Amino acid sequence: xxxxxxxxxxxxxxxxxxxxxxxxxxxxxxxxxxxxxxxxxxxxxxxxxxxxxxxxxxxxxxxxxxxxxxxxxxxxxxxxxxxxxxxxxxxxxxxxxxxxxxxxxxxxxxxxxxxxxxxxxxxxxxxxxxxxxxxxxxxxxxxxxxxxxxxxxxxxxxxxxxxxxxxxxxxxxxxxxxxxxxxxxxxxxxxxxxxxxxxxxxxxxxxxxxxxxxxxxxxxxxxxxxxxxxxxxxxxxxxxxxxxxxxxxxxxxxxxxxxxxxxxxxxxxxxxxxxxxxxxxxxxxxxxxxxxxxxxxx
Ligand SMILES: NC(=O)c1ccc[n+]([C@@H]2O[C@H](COP(=O)([O-])OP(=O)(O)OC[C@H]3O[C@@H](n4cnc5c(N)ncnc54)[C@H](OP(=O)(O)O)[C@@H]3O)[C@@H](O)[C@H]2O)c1
Numbered sequence: 001x002x003x004x005x006x007x008x009x010x011x012x013x014x015x016x017x018x019x020x021x022x023x024x025x026x027x028x029x030x031x032x033x034x035x036x037x038x039x040x041x042x043x044x045x046x047x048x049x050x051x052x053x054x055x056x057x058x059x060x061x062x063x064x065x066x067x068x069x070x071x072x073x074x075x076x077x078x079x080x081x082x083x084x085x086x087x088x089x090x091x092x093x094x095x096x097x098x099x100x101x102x103x104x105x106x107x108x109x110x111x112x113x114x115x116x117x118x119x120x121x122x123x124x125x126x127x128x129x130x131x132x133x134x135x136x137x138x139x140x141x142x143x144x145x146x147x148x149x150x151x152x153x154x155x156x157x158x159x160x161x162x163x164x165x166x167x168x169x170x171x172x173x174x175x176x177x178x179x180x181x182x183x184x185x186x187x188x189x190x191x192x193x194x195x196x197x198x199x200x201x202x203x204x205x206x207x208x209x210x211x212x213x214x215x216x217x218x219x220x221x222x223x224x225x226x227x228x229x230x231x232x233x234x235x236x237x238x239x240x241x242x243x244x245x246x247x248x249x250x251x252x253x254x255x256x257x258x259x260x261x262x263x264x265x266x267x268x269x270x271x272x273x274x275x276x277x278x279x280x281x282x283x284x285x286x287x288x289x290x291x292x293x294x295x296x297x298x
């Protein structure tokens with residue numbers, strides 16, 4: 001992570017959960033982190049914690065409602081004015097509303113599209129333009145996707161959310177093609193965790209229901225995902241981590257296995273057609289024990 005020391009990273013949804021853990025880790029590694037969310041007080045508190053912990057980087061809080069494009073553009077303008085621009089963009093903010101396809105409210109679907117898909121796309125575009133105008137050729141755009149971005153489970157509450165995460169899979173792949181065509185070495189990665197203990201389920205359901213869901217199985221922690229982010233950023237320039245999957249082995253379904261097997265085949269197939277190196281990481285967590293299967297192609 002040494003090469004990122006002093007460089008600027010934007011982390012969306014940095015007030016709690018995965019975004020807060022990622023922001024903290026990047027500050028620990030010496031980055032200037034622009035953390036945004038609606039609840040800016042929580043990010044201010046996190047910034048103070050980072051400072052008193054003596055981390056070498058800094059966390060700069062930005063209040064931003066990502067469902068509002070004007071607020072996103074103002075934030076990028078402020079980052080440009082105060083810190084020149086963004087070198088790393090972590091599109092993390094995301095949410096699910098329990099709005100089934102047969103009975104859900106349009107407002108809930110729109111909000112999921114605004115934050116999970118549109119805000120991610122706007123931040124990606126603005127981050128790329130910021131890198132391009134400063135001739136930054138080693139930037140990185142990381143999308144916090146989900147296992148829901150790769151298979152559809154039989155749970156009506158999450159079908160629309162799943163569709164937004166499938167969009168993230170397509171957007172990341174499309175972005176990689178556009179970056180390649182633009183002849184830049186800026187990289188794009190999708191990180192797809194399984195269930196992570198955060199406020200996510202609590203915001204979606206009640207506190208009781210989410211606590212019950214998290215207590216049934218050993219879940220990933222936000223720090224596990226933050227570690228995936230630093231792993232991806234640490235890859236040497238000739239290595240691109242395209243997709244990073246973090247599944248829980250005790251909850252892996254037949255669909256997960258079928259999906260992972262299919263990805264395996266398609267990556268081997270794609271192997272002959274791509275011109276850059278990549279690694280795929282299958283990261284399984286078995287209770288307290290973590291087992292990694294790292295496959296390096298090329
Ligand atoms: N938790 C899981 O099991 C899990 C699994 C796979 C993938 N993920 C993905 O991981 C990402 C982070 O989720 P999490 O688990 O950390 O959830 P979380 O604890 O609920 O945090 C969500 C973050 O998104 C921000 N956010 C939501 N709406 C926003 C808006 N309109 N404007 C600005 N920020 C907004 C929230 O900030 P404010 O409310 O302060 O604005 C918060 O910081 C999401 O993309 C999610 O889909 C989560």
